[in-house]
Amino acid sequence: MTAPVLQVRDLQVRFGTKRGVANVVNGISYDLHAGETLAIVGESGSGKSVSVLALMGLLPQPPAAVAGSVLYHGDELLGLSPKEWRGIRGRGTAMIFQDPMTSLNPVRTVGYQLTEPMALHLGLKGDDARQRAIELLDLVGIPSPEARIDDYPHQLSGGMRQRVMIAMGLACDPDVLIADEATTALDVTTQAQITELVDELQERVGMAVIWITHDLGVVASIADRVHVMYGGRFMEQAGVDALYATPRHPYTEGLLGSLPMPGADRPERLVTIPGLPPDPVAMPAGCPFAPRCGYSDGDRCVGTVPAMESVGAGHDSACHYPLGVVNG
Amino acid sequence: MSGFLVRRILQMLLALLGVSIVVFALMHLVPGDPVRVALGTRFDQDLYDALRERVGLDKPLIQQYFSWLGSAITGDLGVSFRNGQPVTTLIMERLPATITLALAALFIALVVALPAGIISAVRSGTGLDYTVSAASQVGISMPDFWAGVMYILLFSLTLGWLPSSGFAPFGDGIVEWARHLILPALTIGLISGSIITRFVRSAVLEALNQDYVLTARAKGLSEWQVVRRHVLPNAWIPIVTVVGLQLGFLLGGVVVTEVIFAWPGLGRLALTAVKDRDFTVLQGAVLYIAFMFLAINLIVDIIYARLDPRVRVS
Numbered sequence: 001m002t003a004p005v006l007q008v009r010d011l012q013v014r015f016g017t018k019r020g021v022a023n024v025v026n027g028i029s030y031d032l033h034a035g036e037t038l039a040i041v042g043e044s045g046s047g048k049s050v051s052v053l054a055l056m057g058l059l060p061q062p063p064a065a066v067a068g069s070v071l072y073h074g075d076e077l078l079g080l081s082p083k084e085w086r087g088i089r090g091r092g093t094a095m096i097f098q099d100p101m102t103s104l105n106p107v108r109t110v111g112y113q114l115t116e117p118m119a120l121h122l123g124l125k126g127d128d129a130r131q132r133a134i135e136l137l138d139l140v141g142i143p144s145p146e147a148r149i150d151d152y153p154h155q156l157s158g159g160m161r162q163r164v165m166i167a168m169g170l171a172c173d174p175d176v177l178i179a180d181e182a183t184t185a186l187d188v189t190t191q192a193q194i195t196e197l198v199d200e201l202q203e204r205v206g207m208a209v210i211w212i213t214h215d216l217g218v219v220a221s222i223a224d225r226v227h228v229m230y231g232g233r234f235m236e237q238a239g240v241d242a243l244y245a246t247p248r249h250p251y252t253e254g255l256l257g258s259l260p261m262p263g264a265d266r267p268e269r270l271v272t273i274p275g276l277p278p279d280p281v282a283m284p285a286g287c288p289f290a291p292r293c294g295y296s297d298g299d300r301c302v303g304t305v306p307a308m309e310s311v312g313a314g315h316d317s318a319c320h321y322p323l324g325v326v327n328g
Numbered sequence: 329m330s331g332f333l334v335r336r337i338l339q340m341l342l343a344l345l346g347v348s349i350v351v352f353a354l355m356h357l358v359p360g361d362p363v364r365v366a367l368g369t370r371f372d373q374d375l376y377d378a379l380r381e382r383v384g385l386d387k388p389l390i391q392q393y394f395s396w397l398g399s400a401i402t403g404d405l406g407v408s409f410r411n412g413q414p415v416t417t418l419i420m421e422r423l424p425a426t427i428t429l430a431l432a433a434l435f436i437a438l439v440v441a442l443p444a445g446i447i448s449a450v451r452s453g454t455g456l457d458y459t460v461s462a463a464s465q466v467g468i469s470m471p472d473f474w475a476g477v478m479y480i481l482l483f484s485l486t487l488g489w490l491p492s493s494g495f496a497p498f499g500d501g502i503v504e505w506a507r508h509l510i511l512p513a514l515t516i517g518l519i520s521g522s523i524i525t526r527f528v529r530s531a532v533l534e535a536l537n538q539d540y541v542l543t544a545r546a547k548g549l550s551e552w553q554v555v556r557r558h559v560l561p562n563a564w565i566p567i568v569t570v571v572g573l574q575l576g577f578l579l580g581g582v583v584v585t586e587v588i589f590a591w592p593g594l595g596r597l598a599l600t601a602v603k604d605r606d607f608t609v610l611q612g613a614v615l616y617i618a619f620m621f622l623a624i625n626l627i628v629d630i631i632y633a634r635l636d637p638r639v640r641v642s
């Protein structure tokens with residue numbers, strides 16, 4: 001395999017808050033290769049957004065403190081100057097956000113917002129930029145892009161706006177596209193269309209995608225590898241098929257158990273795991289999931305953080321008692 | 329856009345009509361007989377009756393209102409009870425000083441408020457932000473009569489740099505004009521500026537917290553580019569409202585400041601009219617102020633539509 005585009009090692013993010021230090025991301029590591037789609041899945045509040053904002057240098061420090069290492073094509077990103085960060089953002093790594101209704105500036109046209117990164121990173125201006133913007137709108141499946149380019153966001157539907165956001169992300173041919181809950185705010189049909197679009201674009205453009213969601217159901221169709229996140233740590237990581245077929249972590253099992261049956265309505269929240277995610281200001285000393293885990297031994301689980309260990313080919317679980325694995 | 333304009337102008341005319349009714353009613357219902365006041369100690373029943381008939385006060389109220397309204401539409405607001413001069417002339421005479429002071433004060437207010445408000449929002453939570461907040465708090469709580477007197481004490485009486493009262497028309501030369509203008513404009517401008525600063529700060533802060541700001545940062549824009557291209561164009565929308573309101577107040581005449589600096593503005597005209605029960609003048613002044621407010625409102629709405637594409641379409 002070629003060298004990864006992005007190598008994340010022991011990434012940690014803390015926030016100074018009034019109540020004390022919030023340990024939001026507590027040492028996550030992964031590699032991201034060109035053309036690969038990596039999914040990060042977990043309940044709301046598990047630190048997914050914060051972990052990728054750190055990759056973009058978008059966490060104001062303070063109150064945030066980011067530690068560990070993020071190598072982009074082998075170069076360390078953490079510790080870059082604000083100016084150096086600006087060279088990466090939108091150029092090397094681009095990001096699309098959850099709510100297309102609020103993520104676009106209401107008083108700027110689609111064209112203005114779309115050509116902005118081109119001028120910034122590619123020196124593309126005027127008609128050239130406009131031409132490329134029209135091509136991008138066409139690429140993301142917006143009908144009559146020549147007309148839509150002068151529209152304001154409120155003239156477009158939610159699905160169309162998210163397509164604009166994706167076009168904006170692709171504007172400078174980034175190596176990495178981060179989609180943070182990019183389909184969560186959309187209806188089910190539009191959700192499927194957007195997922196499909198990203199999948200298709202990725203094949204054409206060859207970029208790597210980090211797909212963040214709290215919905216394991218969305219992941220199945222597009223991810224290559226899945227990292228299950230909880231309490232700012234990865235609980236389990238595997239190829240998407242192995243994860244669905246043989247979950248090795250009680251938390252993953254819980255998430256899968258909460259998936260709706262085919263044909264059922266999509267639940268608003270994952271409700272079948274009883275209890276609440278941990279408070280980052282008062283993280284448990286042991287496994288973050290132990291307080292909600294039906295398999296907890298009340299001793300080692302509560303006292304020691306389990307290490308991420310291999311439970312199969314390309315399949316790791318951070319559990320003292322990985323499911324389906326004897327001894328432990 | 330033109331349909332929007334026509335609709336707004338019709339609304340404005342309707343509002344003016346409402347104001348005229350209220351003004352007229354109030355003037356005629358408040359106690360105090362203007363004719364009696366005008367005659368003063370030399371009261372004479374025949375003269376009194378003749379005067380009442382001449383200004384139409386002997387007619388039924390409804391009839392009085394319509395004849396007043398009819399003339400008002402043609403720009404004739406009647407004559408002063410006090411000195412018999414046309415009210416329109418009296419108001420027109422006061423306009424140059426009023427408008428000069430209003431615009432100068434607004435200029436000072438904006439020069440202070442825009443940078444201060446924007447910087448304190450962008451650097452919110454820093455020492456700079458606290459300093460600006462404290463200063464604007466002082467500005468808001470400072471009474472105009474006190475501030476005006478302090479400026480006179482310092483700049484006129486102690487330092488002798490500026491005159492302490494009066495208005496010099498532009499025709500007398502720009503230097504004299506400016507020297508007379510500075511202190512009253514500063515008095516009212518800094519107070520107005522303090523109020524606007526707070527609104528600017530909160531409008532910019534509000535816009536800074538929107539999701540599209542994160543989108544803009546994620547593109548690789550610098551913080552000032554984000555503020556200039558994405559935050560301010562959204563923040564202007566609420567700021568324009570407040571600036572319009574402030575301008576409305578200033579154009580209506582600032583009584584206290586005008587009295588302190590012997591400024592021949594509308595505020596003093598209205599004050600004198602109240603003292604003299606010169607109700608045609610007062611009616612005219614109130615009608616003018618209402619008209620100013622509504623006109624500024626209309627302008628604000630037009631600017632709104634230019635700033636916010638969502639308003640433009642609907």
Ligand SMILES: Nc1ncnc2c1ncn2[C@@H]1O[C@H](COP(=O)(O)OP(=O)(O)O)[C@@H](O)[C@H]1O
Pocket residue numbers: 015016017022024042043044045046047048049050051063280
């Ligand atoms: N600026 C911040 N200051 C303090 N805590 C924060 C901040 N941003 C996020 N958090 C906390 O970090 C945790 C994870 O947030 P987030 O990454 O948004 O979760 P997810 O995206 O997985 O839903 C939450 O508990 C949230 O309260």
Ligand SMILES: [Mg+2]
Pocket residue numbers: 048049050180181
């Ligand atoms: Mg999130």
